[in-house]
Amino acid sequence: MKKWQCVVCGYIYDEAQGLPEEGIAPGTRWEDVPEDWICPDCGVGKMDFEMIAIS
Amino acid sequence: MTAPVVIIGTGLAGYNLAREWRKLDRDTPLLLITADDGRSYSKPLLSTGFAANKDADTLGMASAGAMAEQLDAEIRTHTRVTRLDPANRRIWIGNEPVAYRDLVLAWGAQAVRVPVAGDAEEAIFPINDLLDYGRFRAAAAGKRRVLILGAGLIGCEFANDLLQGGYEAELVAPSQQIMPGLLPAEAARAVQNGLEGLGARFHLGPVLERLEHGADGLVAQLSDGSRLTCDLVVSAVGLRPRTELAAEAGLQVERGVVVDRLLQTSHPHVYALGDCAEVEGLNLLYVMPLMAGARALAKTLFGNPTFVSYGPMPVTVKTPVCPLVVSPPARGAVGNWTVEACGNDVKALYLGADGQLLGYALTGAAVQQRLALNKQLPPVLAELPQILSLKTPG
Numbered sequence: 001m002k003k004w005q006c007v008v009c010g011y012i013y014d015e016a017q018g019l020p021e022e023g024i025a026p027g028t029r030w031e032d033v034p035e036d037w038i039c040p041d042c043g044v045g046k047m048d049f050e051m052i053a054i055s
Numbered sequence: 056m057t058a059p060v061v062i063i064g065t066g067l068a069g070y071n072l073a074r075e076w077r078k079l080d081r082d083t084p085l086l087l088i089t090a091d092d093g094r095s096y097s098k099p100l101l102s103t104g105f106a107a108n109k110d111a112d113t114l115g116m117a118s119a120g121a122m123a124e125q126l127d128a129e130i131r132t133h134t135r136v137t138r139l140d141p142a143n144r145r146i147w148i149g150n151e152p153v154a155y156r157d158l159v160l161a162w163g164a165q166a167v168r169v170p171v172a173g174d175a176e177e178a179i180f181p182i183n184d185l186l187d188y189g190r191f192r193a194a195a196a197g198k199r200r201v202l203i204l205g206a207g208l209i210g211c212e213f214a215n216d217l218l219q220g221g222y223e224a225e226l227v228a229p230s231q232q233i234m235p236g237l238l239p240a241e242a243a244r245a246v247q248n249g250l251e252g253l254g255a256r257f258h259l260g261p262v263l264e265r266l267e268h269g270a271d272g273l274v275a276q277l278s279d280g281s282r283l284t285c286d287l288v289v290s291a292v293g294l295r296p297r298t299e300l301a302a303e304a305g306l307q308v309e310r311g312v313v314v315d316r317l318l319q320t321s322h323p324h325v326y327a328l329g330d331c332a333e334v335e336g337l338n339l340l341y342v343m344p345l346m347a348g349a350r351a352l353a354k355t356l357f358g359n360p361t362f363v364s365y366g367p368m369p370v371t372v373k374t375p376v377c378p379l380v381v382s383p384p385a386r387g388a389v390g391n392w393t394v395e396a397c398g399n400d401v402k403a404l405y406l407g408a409d410g411q412l413l414g415y416a417l418t419g420a421a422v423q424q425r426l427a428l429n430k431q432l433p434p435v436l437a438e439l440p441q442i443l444s445l446k447t448p449g
Contacts, residue, residue, distance in 0.1 A: 007116060008067065009342040010099040010373065021426035040426065041371050042342040052107075 004030050004049040009042035013049065058154040059084035059129075060356060061146065063136050064161035065093045065119070066184070068329025068345050072159060073126045075353035083156065085128035088148070090162075093119025093132040096185045099342060102212035102373055104188065105220025111189030139304035141322040157324045157356055160301060160312055164294035164330040164340060169204070173267040173276075179204075179288040182213070191289065198286035199223055202275055204263055206233040208372050210291035211246060215374045217289075218253040225256045225283055227263055227275075234372075237383055238403075239392045242416040245399040249377025249419075263288075294340055296331045311338040316362040316439060318352045328352055334363060335436060336386075343368045344435070362439045367432035369415075369425055378422045382432055384414030404428075 001016040013019070013033070018026040022040075024033060030049075038045055060076070062069045065087050073085060087093070094115040104114055123130045131148075138147040145154045166181030180191040195201070201217050203210045206228035214224040226233075232243040247257060258277060265276035266288065275283045296311035307313040307321035311333030318326045318334065329345045332338070344365050351363040369382040377399050384390065390407040400419035407413050412431040417424060 007097055008071070008346065009371075010097060010103060011371065019426070021423065041369075042346050044346065 001027070002030065003052050005052045006039045006042060006044060007048050007050055008044045009039065011039050011041040012052070057083060058144070058156040059086040060157050060159070061153065061155040062087045062159045062161055063089075063146075064163055064329070064331075065089040065091070065095070065122070065130065065132075066161065066163050066329065067098055067342060068161035068163065068349065069159070070095050070122065070126075071346060071349040072161060072328055072352055073128060075349050076356050077126055077128075079353060079357040081127065085126060086153070086155075087122075087126075087128055087130045088134050088136055088153075089119075089130070089132055090135045091132065091184060091186050093122065093130050094185055095122050098184070099373070101182055101185070101188045102209060102216050104192070105216045105222065106375075108220070110192055111185050114188065115185055136300065139300050139306070139325070141304055141306070141325050144324060155324070157326065159352070159356075160320070160325070160327040160331055161329050162297050162331055164296045166290065167293040167295050168290060169262070169292055171263055171266050173265040175266040175268050175273050178266065178273055178286075179290050181290045182209075183294065191287075194287055195222070200225070200272065200285040200287075202227065202263070202273075202283060202285040202288045203291055204228070204288060205291035205293065206230060206257065206259065207291065207293065208234055208237065208370075210289075211250065212373045213289055213291060214250055214255050215253065215376055218250070218255060219375075223254065224250075225258065225285065227258045227261060227277060227283075229262045229278075230259060232259065233257070234381075237370075237381055238379075238416050239394065239405075241394045241396050242379070242381070242401045242403050242418050245396070245401045245418040246372075246374055246377045246379050248399055249374065253376050258283075294330065296333070296338055298331065301327070301331075309333055309336075316364075316436075317355050317360055318348055318363060319355075326352060326355075337365075337436065339365075339368070339435075341368065341370055363436070364434065364438040365436035366434045367429045368435045369429060369432075377418055379416070379418050380422045380425045381416040382414050382429070385433075385435065388413045390414075 004013045018024045018028045095117040119130045145152045166183040200223045203226045206226045261277040261279035272286045298308045301312045302308045312327040351361040354361040372379040384405045394403045400421045402421040403416040405414035
């Protein structure tokens with residue numbers, strides 16, 4: 001499982017946790033997050049995220 | 056030759072506007088001017104760099120040169136605009152005039168500095184941009200004890216980050232609780248508990264009066280008579296929108312540079328975006344309004360006048376030891392806080408007389424409820440019907 005961080009605002013998407021409130025189940029891999037999904041904190045798209053190391 | 060669109064500032068506002076606008080207009084020349092080195096970076100990540108062990112060069116994502124190429128723009132770095140001349144549609148850099156087709160002020164806000172007596176003022180660091188961050192990191196190398204002035208959002212984020220990065224952190228602020236004005240007391244308490252669990256020490260009530268070099272580092276004298284020792288000081292007492300050049304040029308200025316829903320200032324062809332702009336009385340120093348503004352203004356500059364609107368805009372505060380998301384009620388909103396708390400998991404809802412949700416603060420595990428709550432929140436700046444003429448009705 002990996003974590004992805006928004007390069008604009010720093011929001012972190014954690015694959016292990018998913019985003020159940022938005023219908024993205026825990027364990028959902030980044031590539032399986034819908035292409036039209038947007039950052040809940042700043043509104044940018046998936047392309048503005050980069051993978052970060054697991055802390 | 057067509058005069059360029061000129062953007063002053065290469066922070067998140069300037070670069071994101073340039074990016075959005077270039078998606079629509081590949082031809083009009085673009086000039087960005089910045090007083091710093093023009094590196095592209097995410098400002099919110101400045102308060103995450105110690106825990107992630109990232110220095111300024113790592114947080115910098117692209118050089119000015121790379122950005123110029125990516126945006127097909129000219130970028131002038133280390134350059135200070137000295138005067139705006141909207142009547143003649145140009146700006147001045149010293150004695151050099153630069154003409155513009157449209158001008159965008161995206162020069163941000165500056166850190167407030169409070170005067171401190173003593174002989175150690177050089178050990179007080181504001182951290183408001185990547186260069187500040189680099190200076191602070193260099194000064195902090197090999198040091199251990201950091202005193203933070205201010206217990207607002209930024210002060211608390213830096214405390215969490217420095218503690219996770221192996222530093223000691225003490226915070227001094229003249230308030231009764233952390234993040235006053237943003238959080239109800241119970242939520243503030245939860246975050247403070249979390250930070251104290253990491254080792255933070257809070258001195259709420261006094262201010263720093265005097266800072267002096269001593270035998271064992273710096274001696275900080277507080278207004279309540281107590282004395283602390285530390286190695287360096289972070290100043291996080293607030294930000295003030297930069298407005299001086301705008302005011303000198305006769306543009307309307309209140310807290311920020313006053314703009315309408317098209318982000319136009321009181322002068323045609325001059326716009327303001329981001330931390331320096333005040334939109335319908337709102338000067339919000341957050342990423343989400345800035346991005347909403349960048350997308351709307353890009354269309355307006357492309358010839359398609361577009362009003363900016365803001366949906367609900369909860370703010371995620373980077374205190375991972377006790378996660379916090381807050382959606383402060385609008386100024387003038389009438390209601391009451393209702394709080395449910397279980398340890399440091401606090402769900403505080405600000406409800407109007409009819410039970411409508413007007414704001415919230417969530418800490419700990421309660422932050423998971425934010426998306427469901429966001430759907431019930433009123434927009435911060437409601438959508439206007441988009442009009443087809445540039446003229447604003449009335």
